[in-house]
Amino acid sequence: MKQSKTLRRWELALLLGVACAALLGVWLDGAQAALSDQVIRLHVLANSDSEADQALKLRVRDRILAEAEELFVPGAGRAETEELLRAHLYDLAAAGAEVVGEAGYSYPVTASLVHDYWFPTKTYTDFALPAGAYTALRIEIGAGGGQNWWCVVFPPLCLGSVSETTQETALEAGLTENQVSLMTGEDEGYVVKFKAVELLEQFKGWLEGR
Numbered sequence: 001m002k003q004s005k006t007l008r009r010w011e012l013a014l015l016l017g018v019a020c021a022a023l024l025g026v027w028l029d030g031a032q033a034a035l036s037d038q039v040i041r042l043h044v045l046a047n048s049d050s051e052a053d054q055a056l057k058l059r060v061r062d063r064i065l066a067e068a069e070e071l072f073v074p075g076a077g078r079a080e081t082e083e084l085l086r087a088h089l090y091d092l093a094a095a096g097a098e099v100v101g102e103a104g105y106s107y108p109v110t111a112s113l114v115h116d117y118w119f120p121t122k123t124y125t126d127f128a129l130p131a132g133a134y135t136a137l138r139i140e141i142g143a144g145g146g147q148n149w150w151c152v153v154f155p156p157l158c159l160g161s162v163s164e165t166t167q168e169t170a171l172e173a174g175l176t177e178n179q180v181s182l183m184t185g186e187d188e189g190y191v192v193k194f195k196a197v198e199l200l201e202q203f204k205g206w207l208e209g210r
Contacts, residue, residue, distance in 0.1 A: 040154040047142030081154045107142030127183040
């Protein structure tokens with residue numbers, strides 16, 4: 001009898017744990033979706049993992065960031081920024097190709113804006129973003145088979161001329177205080193929560209056969 005009661009307690013605790021995890025997952029899923037609507041990621045893919053190609057990726061990254069900086073309009077919202085980037089995709093690709101050519105390579109460079117592009121949880125110097133689907137400015141060098149580089153082009157958190165803090169820049173771009181808190185870690189345990197979202201999405205993908 002005592003063993004049966006102990007088992008029931010464990011079963012109850014397990015059910016409560018599953019219920020709490022499910023509720024947290026639903027809340028985080030919604031928080032990530034709301035955040036992704038306000039963000040444009042930057043994704044630079046190297047030709048390969050060779051040392052030379054990885055170094056080239058960083059040079060292309062620097063040029064793309066410089067070009068994006070010229071396009072950025074203070075006070076512009078996410079939709080306006082996306083349209084500006086879309087209108088200059090050819091110019092961005094050409095700038096990247098110029099860097100590749102100067103380095104002595106003939107890899108093609110493509111630039112595209114991709115919706116619902118999956119990113120894992122990513123931690124930067126003073127902010128982090130949860131795993132999930134985002135709109136991304138995708139720069140692909142050559143075969144695009146090497147390790148990639150991620151950052152954020154809107155809000156302009158990776159542009160060199162931005163002197164404000166992450167919090168100030170994100171708020172000026174239209175993010176809410178709760179979203180900024182989620183990104184900057186003022187919400188204690190945010191990276192652990194982001195990992196929970198990632199695991200939840202992986203589990204959902206497994207169930208759906210993705």
